[in-house]
Amino acid sequence: MNAEEKLRLAEERVEADRQRRIDAAIAAVAAPGTDSCIDCGDAIPEERRIAAPWAKRCIECQEFYEAERLSK
Ligand SMILES: [Zn+2]
Structure with missing residues (x-):
C-alpha cells in the first residue's frame, strides 16, 4: 500500500x-421520549413531554443531571 x-x-x-x-x-x-424518567422511573408530566418530546428525565432529574454535568 x-x-x-x-x-x-x-x-x-x-x-x-x-x-x-x-x-x-x-x-x-x-x-421519541419516554413516559417515565430514565433516572428515577417516575412518570414524566405530559406538559413536559409536549414541551420537550425528547426528554428522558423528569424535571428534577434533568436539573440534577445538568448541575452534575456543569460541575465537572
Ligand atoms: Zn426523575
Whole structure:
C-alpha cells in the first residue's frame, strides 16, 4: 500500500466516523421520549413531554443531571 492509498483510507475512516456521529445525533433528537424518567422511573408530566418530546428525565432529574454535568 502506498502513501496515497493510506491517506485515502484514513480520510474515509474520518468521514465514516463523522457520519456516524451525525447519525447518532439525529437519532437522539428524533427518538421519541419516554413516559417515565430514565433516572428515577417516575412518570414524566405530559406538559413536559409536549414541551420537550425528547426528554428522558423528569424535571428534577434533568436539573440534577445538568448541575452534575456543569460541575465537572
Ligand atoms: Zn426523575
